[in-house]
Amino acid sequence: MDRLPKIALPVVFIAILAIILISKSAITIGSGEAGVLYKTFGGGVVTDEPPLGEGFHIVAPWNKVYVYEVRQQEVFEKMNVLSSNGLDIKLDGSAWFQPKYAELGKLHQEKGEDYVQRVLLPTIRSAARSVVGRYTPEQLYSSKRDAIQAEIFEETKRIVDDEYIQLNEFLVRDVTLPPTIKDAIERKLKQEQESLEYEFRLVTAEKEAEKVRIEAQGKADANRILSASLTDKILKDKGIDATLELSKSPNSKVVVVGSGGDGLPLILGNN
Incomplete structure (x- = not known):
């Protein structure tokens, strides 16, 4: 009975020490994150192995793990830039990016955790x-x-x-010009639009006029061809045919063949 407390004390001490070591060694990597392992007695940052993935990991308590977000991120930037003619332009943009997963160790070793401020934004x-x-x-x-x-x-x-950064997209959010330049451009664009509308109306009117000219020319050509084809013989034949058709009507009449002034049949009587 006297030995139990003496044995229990070291056991409790060892258990407490184990709990402390485990708590110091346990690392949980969250969703969309990865860990870079730093070995205090093993050459520093590990760059020749994949980073620690999501989930629970046991790491020696004398080592460190640096956690990075590896999903796509967005950074906004407002910039003052100069146009080709030296005018001050305000440009708002945003970049979609993420660190290269396989090279996360090199990114940490060479650029550090603030790589966005050190590398991406200046670029x-x-x-x-x-x-x-x-x-x-x-x-x-x-x-x-x-x-x-x-x-x-x-x-x-x-x-x-x-630089171990994957750029997915860059978006221009807004371009702000000096007010006087903006107003001048808007006036110019309005004038160009009005000019284009006027030219369109002129072209449309010209096309309509050309259409009318083509139709009139076609009718004139058709009448000329028809007139050239109507000889005296054809006209007499047409007149005879018309007279004969008229003679077939039920009204009483007398047809005198060849008595007309132009040699066509003459119809007498209308009853």
């Missing part, structure tokens, strides 16, 4: 300034927004691909 700003500087304010305001968006995406992607 987006540089690409936006380079791309916007090729266009005029009129192009930025109207027809070239999709082209600008695509070019910023391509230039940013080309750089961050080598």
Whole structure:
């Protein structure tokens, strides 16, 4: 009975120590996350093995795990850039991105947990300034927004691909021009629209006039051909046929063949 307390004390101590070690060693990686293992006595950041995936992991208490979100994320950026003619333009954009899963260890080792601020955003700003500087304010305001968006995406992607970042999309949210420039562009666009509408009406009227001319010419050509084909003999034959048809009517009449002034049959009587 005297030995029990002496035995129980070390057991309790070992149990408590085990609980502490397990609590320090247990790591849970959440959904959409991955862990980079840092081995204090084993060469530092592990880059030659896949990162720790979602779920429960036991890690030696002297090691560390850095958790990263690996699902697609979005970052917003407001930028002041210059157009091709030196005007100040405000550009609002957002990027869809995620760290490259297989290279998460290298990203942590070379760029760190704040890689968005260190790498992604500076690259987006540089690409936006380079791309916007090729266009005029009129192009930025109207027809070239999709082209600008695509070019910023391509230039940013080309750089961050080598920095262990996967860029999925870049979106231009808004382009703000100086008020005076914006008003001038809107007036110009309105005038161009009115000019296009006027040209359309002119073209439509010209097509209608051409249609009328073609129809009139067709009728004139048809009448000319018909007149050329109606010889005296054909006209007499047509007159004889018409007279004979008329003579068949039930009314009494006298038909004198060849007595007309033009040699056609003469019909006498109408009763």
